[in-house]
Amino acid sequence: MQGTQQPTAPHADAYAPTDRTVPTRSANRASYDKELVHAILDEGYVCHLGFVRDGAPVVLPTLYGRVGERLYVHGSTGSRPLRMAGRAEPGLPVCLTVTHVDGLVLARSAFHHSINYRSVVVHGIAHQVTDPEEKRAALDVLVDHVVPGRAADSRPANAKELAATAVLRLDLEEVSAKLRTGGVNDEPEDLALPHWAGVVPLRKAYGTPLADADLTPGTELPGYLADL
Amino acid sequence: MQGTQQPTAPHADAYAPTDRTVPTRSANRASYDKELVHAILDEGYVCHLGFVRDGAPVVLPTLYGRVGERLYVHGSTGSRPLRMAGRAEPGLPVCLTVTHVDGLVLARSAFHHSINYRSVVVHGIAHQVTDPEEKRAALDVLVDHVVPGRAADSRPANAKELAATAVLRLDLEEVSAKLRTGGVNDEPEDLALPHWAGVVPLRKAYGTPLADADLTPGTELPGYLADL
Numbered sequence: 001m002q003g004t005q006q007p008t009a010p011h012a013d014a015y016a017p018t019d020r021t022v023p024t025r026s027a028n029r030a031s032y033d034k035e036l037v038h039a040i041l042d043e044g045y046v047c048h049l050g051f052v053r054d055g056a057p058v059v060l061p062t063l064y065g066r067v068g069e070r071l072y073v074h075g076s077t078g079s080r081p082l083r084m085a086g087r088a089e090p091g092l093p094v095c096l097t098v099t100h101v102d103g104l105v106l107a108r109s110a111f112h113h114s115i116n117y118r119s120v121v122v123h124g125i126a127h128q129v130t131d132p133e134e135k136r137a138a139l140d141v142l143v144d145h146v147v148p149g150r151a152a153d154s155r156p157a158n159a160k161e162l163a164a165t166a167v168l169r170l171d172l173e174e175v176s177a178k179l180r181t182g183g184v185n186d187e188p189e190d191l192a193l194p195h196w197a198g199v200v201p202l203r204k205a206y207g208t209p210l211a212d213a214d215l216t217p218g219t220e221l222p223g224y225l226a227d228l
Numbered sequence: 229m230q231g232t233q234q235p236t237a238p239h240a241d242a243y244a245p246t247d248r249t250v251p252t253r254s255a256n257r258a259s260y261d262k263e264l265v266h267a268i269l270d271e272g273y274v275c276h277l278g279f280v281r282d283g284a285p286v287v288l289p290t291l292y293g294r295v296g297e298r299l300y301v302h303g304s305t306g307s308r309p310l311r312m313a314g315r316a317e318p319g320l321p322v323c324l325t326v327t328h329v330d331g332l333v334l335a336r337s338a339f340h341h342s343i344n345y346r347s348v349v350v351h352g353i354a355h356q357v358t359d360p361e362e363k364r365a366a367l368d369v370l371v372d373h374v375v376p377g378r379a380a381d382s383r384p385a386n387a388k389e390l391a392a393t394a395v396l397r398l399d400l401e402e403v404s405a406k407l408r409t410g411g412v413n414d415e416p417e418d419l420a421l422p423h424w425a426g427v428v429p430l431r432k433a434y435g436t437p438l439a440d441a442d443l444t445p446g447t448e449l450p451g452y453l454a455d456l
Contacts, residue, residue: 020281025307046329046343048276050285053248057278057285061327061347076253083252099289101274103435106453110371110382111389115274119289143338147428154338154423161339184440191442195382196450198439200375207331207429212412214419215426222424225334 020123021176031177040120040177041066041098045145049073050095051081051126064096065141069172071096071122072129072138074165082128082166091125096170104200107184108193116180116199123174129167138167149224248351249404259405268348268405269294269326273373277301278323279309279354292324293369297400299324299350300357300366302393310356310394319353324398332428335412336421344427346407354396366395377452 014032015021023030031037047064050057060081064073073096075082085092103116129135139162140151157165184197206228209221242260243249251258259265275292278285288309292301301324303310313320331344357363367390368379385393412425434456437449 020284020286023308024311025304046327046345048278048287048289048325048327050276050278050287050323052280052283052285055280056248056321056351057280057287057323058248058351059276059278059285059287059323059325059349061276061325061345063343079253080251093284095278095285095287097276097287097289099274099276104374106375106378106382108383109385109389110367110379111385111393113371113374113378113382115291115374117274117289121287123284123286139338143341146332146341146343147334150334150341151338154334154341155336155418155421157337157339161337165339183438186440186442190383192444193383194444194447196437196439196447196453197443198437200437200453200456201435203433203435205431205433207431209426209428210411211424211426212414214414215424216420216422219422219424225424225428228428 015173015175017176018174021121021174023178029178029180031179032175033177037120037172037175037177038066040100040118041071043100044098047073047096047098049081050097051084051092053080053084063142063146064098065138065145067138067141071170071172072141072167073126073170074139074142074167077164077166082168085126085168086128086166091127092168094124094126094170096122101202102181103202105184106197106200108186108190108195108197112184112186114180116182118177118179120175120177122170122172124170126168126170129169132162135162135167138169139165147224147228153222243401243403245404246402249349249402251406257406257408259407260403261405265348265400265403265405266294268328268346269299271328272326275301275324275326277309278325279312279320281308281312291370291374292326293366293373295366295369299398299400300369300395301354301398302367302370302395305392305394310396313354313396314356314394319355320396322352322354322398324350329430330409331430333412334425334428336414336418336423336425340412340414342408344408344410346405348403348405350398350400351402352398354398357395357397360390363390363395366397367393375452375456381450
């Protein structure tokens with residue numbers, strides 16, 4: 001049966017690894033699979049965006065959204081990275097990182113303590129979105145990334161609001177995922193130690209929605225929120 | 229009574245703002261209060277560490293711990309930022325950012341959607357810790373940051389493990405917190421719109437600890453885990 005196997009096809013479903021997306025350590029935890037990368041990105045909405053200012057790194061938390069092979073971040077036209085991307089030709093070099101923490105891995109040895117996580121790191125050049133239609137669609141995606149279905153259930157941005165908002169686009173080209181899953185990896189000689197060992201799962205939990213005090217009486221909690 | 233007030237004392241309890249810790253936008257959300265910064269840092273254990281490699285930004289998730297006015301991160305001696313910090317004299321310029329997402333702010337207008345969050349951004353130069361005692365203490369702090377009390381209930385690192393681990397120190401000097409709290413800030417003319425508006429609180433939830441299959445029979449779940 002082995003002889004009937006096809007050689008591995010070119011990875012149309014994977015990002016091509018580059019020097020900076022191949023980790024120097026734990027390379028077995030890295031993945032370039034597009035489906036996995038998309039799933040990790042779609043589960044979150046807060047990224048950490050890195051850029052260089054005066055030669056030094058800056059890392060800021062910000063919201064993001066995905067449309068196909070494009071990520072969008074937004075901000076006030078007055079914010080630092082947005083202004084820098086507007087000035088910079090041909091765009092602003094960035095590193096956009098998304099991380100989900102899934103569990104605490106408590107080994108018998110301090111050394112083998114770890115975290116189960118899934119992260120995506122995107123390297124690239126961010127460009128200001130100037131097309132009004134793309135900008136409006138990107139802002140809808142940003143809202144829907146946080147709460148799916150919400151964009152259609154809110155007042156759309158007006159011209160003044162659109163003008164006050166800048167949107168950056170970052171193409172998914174130089175991308176890697178990295179993840180750790182599973183249990184503890186203690187040394188064999190440590191297994192008999194008396195310390196508890198195992199994994200404490202973590203998840204994000206939503207509390208009860210708190211309605212605005214000025215809410216129009218009779219406004220019901222929408223289904224997309226009740227389902228969270 | 230006003231006449232008896234003392235002039236504001238020099239802020240021994242606050243970090244001095246600098247050009248890069250004063251945000252260009254929403255400056256009213258920024259704080260330099262040490263107690264607040266410490267509280268935000270102590271609530272987390274995963275940071276996003278930014279550094280510059282070949283002129284481009286890199287942002288990686290990693291664990292951190294705090295001792296007084298010092299932060300520590302660790303990694304394999306083979307990992308990229310650790311090697312870079314070891315090579316670089318006098319250290320590696322970094323930006324270390326910690327973010328807690330506390331709630332989703334759903335306004336009636338798409339434009340006023342927001343996130344309640346607390347973040348700390350630390351700029352500085354990371355140095356490799358060479359003192360063995362400081363290194364050992366830092367590693368204990370890293371474990372205890374994730375699960376308080378755990379370091380004492382695990383096998384300490386041996387000489388080989390210590391040699392394989394590099395620790396970076398980053399002093400808390402150029403630091404700011406930024407936070408958004410509270411409810412929706414809709415425009416007055418939007419208040420009568422039929423869209424639900426309010427805040428969905430978020431929190432981190434711990435699942436039931438999953439014991440390692442090889443756990444020594446009779447090993448009970450320690451109290452510091454049951455209390456999580």
